[in-house]
Amino acid sequence: MDVRSVFWRDQKVMLIDQRLLPGQFVVSAFDTVEAVAGAIRDMVVRGAPAIGATGAYGMALAAFHSQATDREALLDDLRRAKALLDAARxxxxxxxxxxxxxxxxxxxxxxxxxxxxxxxxxxxxNAIADEDVEINRRLGFHGAALIKDGANLLHHCNTGALATVGFGTALGVIYACAEQGKRIHVWVDETRPRLQGARLTAWELMRAEIPMHLIADNAAGHLMRTGQVDAVIFGADRVAANGDVANKIGTYKLAVVARENGIPVYAAVPTSTIDLNLASGDEIPIEERSADEVTHIDGVAIAPAGVPVYNPAFDVTPHRYITAIITEEGVCYPPFDLSLRRAKEAAEARRREKSM
Structure with missing residues (x-):
């Protein structure tokens, strides 16, 4: 993609409005912390790494807008901004x-x-944003080593350049395979209810000229049972210390069906997504979103008015269904409590060395 999904210009946070794709490509400006938090909450920007970079720029924006005249007052304003941003998602x-x-x-x-x-x-x-692109490229290189030439990959949600500052996580692995000349094909889950696969991943892969087919979410099991999937790959919004993965709703059932059919399952995440403070996925907070995401598509009602709706945005895949977790520091295998900690430590050491 020619432009980053998140960047800074003239004391404004600039975001590709992902709600409008694929119909319109619009870059919108946000000039207050409240507006940035709203953009995160309303999914103008989405994808864990892109949200992280947006939050970082939101903190910078808070500093530039602060009326503080001394350091402590500015720090107080930053703490308030952090609380507002963190609550967005x-x-x-x-x-x-x-x-x-x-x-x-x-x-x-x-x-x-x-x-x-x-x-x-x-x-x-700016460093957080730049590091994201660099990290994703390293992650993609490690992940590509797991994918054989000619593979059919099943991908859920959107994890590409739109979901990150640039390049992508799970889609970054796919892009790295293409750069290496591997002939790959991608089955793209539509990813209800917000259709990130249909609207965003299909758009990205078509622009990159990577062979793909868009499928209804419910077609994935058929493809796996009939031998048309070589690996399942997705990103994550949080990974617990034991390797449990919280990702877009629908991920768990894909991993279970993949295990039933002997298909490897890979989660591709930067180490910033690994939360060693949570022992298991049971401790990961699951965001619930509004009913109209389920009852409407592009404003058109597809369900009876007033129908009760339960709309969790994520589910948790227990680590026993995950073959490996791909990070910028290498591929983590079970036992994940050891391999994930090593990856986090390696990433921190790399960052400290770079800042010296």
């Missing part, structure tokens, strides 16, 4: 990870003036 840990990193940097930054701290915060947000 609670499941994606990248959001609180990024805002926490921004606040920690501000608290320890060796600068005296408020203006210098504002500049330092923007530099940190």
């Amino acid at each position: 609670p499941t994606a840990v990248n959001l609180s990870w990024a805002t926490s990193r921004m606040l920690a940097m501000a608290e320890r930054a060796p600068v005296a003036s408020v203006e210098a701290l504002r500049r330092a915060l923007l530099a940190e947000a």
